[in-house]
Amino acid sequence: MNTAELKLDLINHITSIKDKVRLKELLQQLKFQADESLYITSEDEKTAISEARYQIDNGEILSNETVQEEIKEWLKK
Incomplete structure (x- = not known):
């Protein structure tokens, strides 16, 4: 095509x-x-990114399957 x-x-x-x-x-x-403009990351966003990287590095993560199950349970409420 x-x-x-x-x-x-x-x-x-x-x-x-x-x-x-x-x-x-x-x-x-x-x-x-x-949009090709430059995105400026705020200090709050930088902090959130740093926290997320720390959690990943320390194995503080959930599988997609677990997250999907939690979402299903949450939506039932």
């Missing part, structure tokens, strides 16, 4: 979407992908 065909396929999919929320999410994603 060439670029023109891909664009046409994408346009066809977009025009079939009726959900306003999905359209807004798609637009936001497209804008994000096109």
Whole structure:
């Protein structure tokens, strides 16, 4: 599939979407992908990243399966 065909396929999919929320999410994603500005990390974000790296280094992680089970239990409440 060439670029023109891909664009046409994408346009066809977009025009079939009726959900306003999905359209807004798609637009936001497209804008994000096109944004080439430099993202400046805040001190809070840097702290959160450092904490996450520490947890990973110390094995303080959960498997995806465990997390999915916890989410299912949480959604039941």
